[in-house]
Amino acid sequence: MTKDFPKKISSVLQKAKAGEKITMLTAYDFSIASVIDQCGIDVILVGDSLANVVLGLQSTKEVGMTEMLHHAKAVRRAVKNALLIGDMPFNSYQLNPRDALKNAKRFVDEAGCDGVKIEWFDHCLDVSEEIIKAGIPVVGHVGLTPQTADKLGGFKVQGKDAAGARRIIDQAQALENKGCFSIVLECIPENIAAEITQILEIPTIGIGAGPKCDGQVLVTHDLLGLVSHFHPKFAKQYVDVASLIKKGIKEFSREVKQGKFPDQEHSYRMSNEQLKMFKSISEE
Numbered sequence: 001m002t003k004d005f006p007k008k009i010s011s012v013l014q015k016a017k018a019g020e021k022i023t024m025l026t027a028y029d030f031s032i033a034s035v036i037d038q039c040g041i042d043v044i045l046v047g048d049s050l051a052n053v054v055l056g057l058q059s060t061k062e063v064g065m066t067e068m069l070h071h072a073k074a075v076r077r078a079v080k081n082a083l084l085i086g087d088m089p090f091n092s093y094q095l096n097p098r099d100a101l102k103n104a105k106r107f108v109d110e111a112g113c114d115g116v117k118i119e120w121f122d123h124c125l126d127v128s129e130e131i132i133k134a135g136i137p138v139v140g141h142v143g144l145t146p147q148t149a150d151k152l153g154g155f156k157v158q159g160k161d162a163a164g165a166r167r168i169i170d171q172a173q174a175l176e177n178k179g180c181f182s183i184v185l186e187c188i189p190e191n192i193a194a195e196i197t198q199i200l201e202i203p204t205i206g207i208g209a210g211p212k213c214d215g216q217v218l219v220t221h222d223l224l225g226l227v228s229h230f231h232p233k234f235a236k237q238y239v240d241v242a243s244l245i246k247k248g249i250k251e252f253s254r255e256v257k258q259g260k261f262p263d264q265e266h267s268y269r270m271s272n273e274q275l276k277m278f279k280s281i282s283e284e
Contacts, residue, residue: 008083008114009137009181012042016203022215024205025223028054028071032220033078041082043205045117045217046072048087048147052230053221060146061090065103068092072111085139086113090147093118093127100127104136117184119145120171125178132179140175142168143209144187155232157208159188165195172196172204184217185209187234208234 005013016022024043027033028050036044050071051063072086086107093100100118107113115137118128128138143158152158159165169192172183182203185193190210197204197213206213221227222235225242255261270278 005137005181006114012083013181013203015042016214022203022205024215024217025220026218027075027078027220030074030078033075036220037079037082042215043085043217044075044079044082045085046075046087046111046113047219048089049219049221050087053219053227063089065089065092065106069106069111072107072113076112084112084114085117086111086115087117088119094121094123094147097123097127101130101134104131104138105134108136115139115181117141119147120175121145121148124171125174128175128180129178138180139182139184139205140172140180141184141186142171142175142188143185146186155187157187157189159192165189165192168192169196169199172200176200176202185213208232 012022022043023041024045025036025041026047026049027036027044028046033044046068048060048063048068050067051057051060054071055063055067057063068086068089072084076084088100088103088107092103104116107116116131117139118124118131119141124140128140132138144152144155146155149155159168165188168185168188172185175183180202182205183196183200184205184207185196186206187208190212193204193206193209194212203214205215205217207217218235219227222232223238225237225240228242231237252261
């Protein structure tokens, strides 16, 4: 690609070109974002999965700009090294495409994001082109697009038939032609993802799209075992943080009830001299 991108994006593109896999994880708050950034993850996505794993909503369509910007600002305060991408929520560009550029600018100007991600929908190419022309980098998203899953038959693997696979390939190529610097491929057959990765010059980031993509993304809460009600096949759990949290909370509760916490180590004391003065004042 010949387009001049900001330094962080250029760095990610160079890694992909050199054959180094790109890593992407989601973050929604300062604390977790700090840890992720310290681990050297290439891209941090303030995902609209915020709706499900943080806010307890049923659909990503239920989260809006107010919530996304609030959490993106918190993540921005933590991230020093990674490329930070804001996930455009459904109502910020799909309900009224004319609002897309204004809302994309808010992610950059108000929340400090380095770019935005947009899921494929009917006017995706026009919206992407407008945002990119305004100087805002865009990550495309094809395959299973959660914001419009109802139009795709639900949360199912996409592109399993020849026509569906061709459609996804065409979408990815069209987004590249419009100037997207990367494409997320979600829940598509691994051989189709490999084909797209080979065809495109820009890097592909897979989630449920097999090992041949240029990089991989997961929802951090899935990786850490913090989500108990939903376990998609592609979401590998690397640690069981939920069990550790439960263990700590139960230990806290037990010690409080037994009078073991707080102990002297976790308490403050007034000096004997000041205590005597306090008592004498109180007795006056």
